[in-house]
Amino acid sequence: MPLSHDVSGQGPGPVVVLLHSSVCDRRMWDPQVPVLTDAGYRVVRCDFRGFGDSPVADGPYGDAADVEVLLDHLGVERAALVGASYGGKVALEVAAHRRDAVSALVLLCSALPGHEPGAELLAFDEREEALFEAGDLAGAVELNVATWLGPEADDDVRGRVRAMQRHAFEVQSAAAEEFSPDRREVDLSLVGAPCLAVSGAHDLADFREIARSVAERVPGARHMELPWAGHLPGLERPAEVGTLLTDFLRAAVPVHH
Template identity: 40%
Template sequence: MPAPGGGLLRGERTGAGAGRPVVVLLHGAGMDSRLWDGVVPGLAAHHEVVRYDARGLGRSDAPVRPFDDVADLLAVLDHCGLERAALVGLSMGGETALDFALVHPERVAALGLVGASVSGHAWPDDDPEQAAYAAARRAGDAGELARLELSIWASLGRGAPGGALVEAMVAENAERRIVSEHYLTGAAALDAERRLGAIGAPALVVHGDRDHPEIGAIARRLAADLPHARAALIPDADHYLPLRTPERLVALLLEHLAKPA
């Protein structure tokens, strides 16, 4: 799929399900669309599903000039001929979905926010793990960034479901992420956290009980401030929830998407 400003975004469209809407899956930072490997089969039995690698991650081309994830998502929807879609995003992908819903509300049929971040959120200044994480990103230390990613966000470890794939995605995308984030623009200016009341799409807010505490705080804010939201806490899941408990997530999403908008 052509990316705005040049390059290609690579992904797939699958599923013979007749259910509407089409579902677009958005992965988080430092990951790629393999995050949804355990979810796509269950969703695709009922809905068409689109998933793609964000700019510079997975198989998508690295950016060479500033880019905006919201503009990239619009390009994907237009390329696929989708006037409206359900956006299901994890972490950075959830942030993109919320920003997109503010800019292009007519294109969003529903939201699935999984361990989502939100633009405009102020993370605690006194968290040493987050400070080390930010320092590794600033220094361009891909090895340290990957180590911290697994330590902070994949707390259930390699032995949990999807553990080997989590480690592979993090290792393979760490250096690409540093390059990509250098060119990333746009999200902070939207300040979606303070504009949640303007988002009318029905939203499912999901996070795992082993995720970072601040993700739990964001989830509670989303559930309280989005006008049409319901929340679910999933046990035995960290930030990589779609790989840890895919069956539970699929069940929640199918129930959510079956409800009239």
């Protein structure tokens, strides 16, 4: 089993899978896990390869395929997916390829398969790569903390993101060989689950546009913009996002007591 993961919650409640941003690892969901389990859900969260406790890939792979293998391994036939940033992109791919296996979809400032980055995101990518190639991991970490956290993030949250991103950079830079995840074609019209696409008013324009685009292209999806949020609202206002998730999931995937 390539992905390190944990399962929280008792009983036969509906399963919710939490998929992390590529700035973080599964620890980003620490505030939301108890909220979701208290609401009656079983919660699965994992680390993508090269993040958290999951080793880097030693050959060709796909993050969405890894998530599908994990769900099969756990015997989960149907689950709601909650994805942040890159994790949202992975969630969309799973939802399009395994339509009947996904009961609901929440995308928090999601990336999008096939999205062409705008000038702001391209500039970030170029700066991050230059710092990484120069061996300035501390500089690359600080660039990510400054770019992805909105004004609501306090010093504790910035420290947590700093630690998660630093760990990922260290694991990935130590790898003997780097493999990029495969890119399957994704037809958003095939997504059949109720979908909420959330954007942050303080986020990069790319991700605000993606949320609007998903709401237009996924049947029945709706868009919500959080006026206070940057790119990682689940860390910036964890309690508010916990309520947002449980409210949406209760309507889409009710817990039967």
